[in-house]
Amino acid sequence: MLHYELQHAADKLIKEMFAVKSGETVIITADTCSNEQVVEAVASSAYAAGAIPMVITIPTPSGVGKAADPNLPIDALAGALVHADVWIEFNHQWLLYSTPFERAEAENKKLRYMCLVDFTPELLIRTVGKVETSQLKIFMQKVTEMTKAAHTMRVTTPAGCDVSFEIDPNHFVACDCGDASYPAIHMLTGQINVVPKFGSIQGTIVFDGCVTPPFGHVPHTPIALKVENSIITQISGGTEATEFERFLKSFDDEGMFKMAHIAYGFNPGAILTGNIVEDERVWGCTEWGIGYVSPFDAPPIGQDAKSHCDGICLNSSVWLDNKLIMKEGKIVDETLLALSPVK
Structure with a gap:
């Protein structure tokens, strides 16, 4: 038990x-x-x-x-x-x-x-x-520092994701590394959340991990989002892509077609299960939020929407200012690799 x-x-x-x-x-x-x-x-x-x-x-x-x-x-x-x-x-x-x-x-x-x-x-x-947080905290704080210092970020995946955006220094970068001892919105250990500059996201995002809501499971066929100026302009894939588009339209709210945030997944114990909170922390993934953004994360007013949903991009490659730091889910930057609890 x-x-x-x-x-x-x-x-x-x-x-x-x-x-x-x-x-x-x-x-x-x-x-x-x-x-x-x-x-x-x-x-x-x-x-x-x-x-x-x-x-x-x-x-x-x-x-x-x-x-x-x-x-x-x-x-x-x-x-x-x-x-x-x-x-x-x-x-x-x-x-x-x-x-x-x-x-x-x-x-x-x-x-x-x-x-x-x-x-x-x-x-x-x-x-x-089972997660030893001390070394993970050092590693994640370094990734956070490097991300906040960058001007641009690009993400690709083997499933076809290729998206770029600008980093807004006025938006909060949250490092959830196991320290919830101070007043703030905290999330489970193993995630670094970034709210890109509104209107700057361009490219294709492909969800090949959990998408919640509406599913709560990994889609049978990856769901591809075409994004222009941070707005979803096309959704393609299998039957679940059609259902996902219907779900977003059901809110009758243009805010539910706006990209909200991206996050790195860095929990050594997380596995792909269909639970969004765990899936978005699978080591080497990136997670995208759609819809609402709080004023706390993007002052002064955030991004209004009737709800919020999240999807996972597995085995991500990440560039900060054109420098590759992670390749298909594995850390390749030498400074970060020396600090990483997962080699």
Whole structure:
């Protein structure tokens, strides 16, 4: 039943990553599709650390982000979150980018938040419990430093991705390397998120890993997006490409055809499973978000959209200012290779 391993991973999340202190309020949100074992283990760890855990479980919303709003107790949920020290989200239909999320981020300047969608005991164990974060943190901080110093970025994959864009120094570059001890929007260990300069993304993006929503699995035929000036102008592939285009159009919102962000995947324990949170951290992938961008990530107003979705490009090659740093998922830059926990 993995009880010992799960509790170890939960303790590591609470004590090592969030550095939870005695007397802090730790809110854990879940819905009726969330894994109760994970929720209970993390709540127990928070209590053992001297914190006051509060578990909020809601009926599973019909959508994610702002699309979840009609199914949420918006005022009550936001009222709790604006007073929390830590918010860990285990929802199946995530609240990230929802109205309660926006209120909490705008009003609660002490909040440490992390989105851990659809986490199972096995997932928490392999991506948190078994990952040694100290060397990974050094490596990821160096990649972040190099990315922030660059002016342009290009990404290709064997599946046919070839896309370039400009890096906006005013946009936040998030390095999620296992340190959630300070107020911010944090994500699972092993991702560096970049919001490109709006309007600068040009080329073809091919999803050959998980696409969520609407699927929650790896498409049978890769989904290709033609992107001009950061806007999706054509979607091609198999039947899932048609379904994906129908999904984006269903929002009746031009913002859902705008590219939002790109992220490197760097979690040594992550494997391709169909869970977007794990898949977008598979070592050597890149992940693209579509739709909403928060004002925190791209001040002053972000990018408005009714929802947000993500897709994975496996085995990525990455150039920063025309210098190759990663080739088909493997680090080739000598400085980075010396620091990398994965050779």
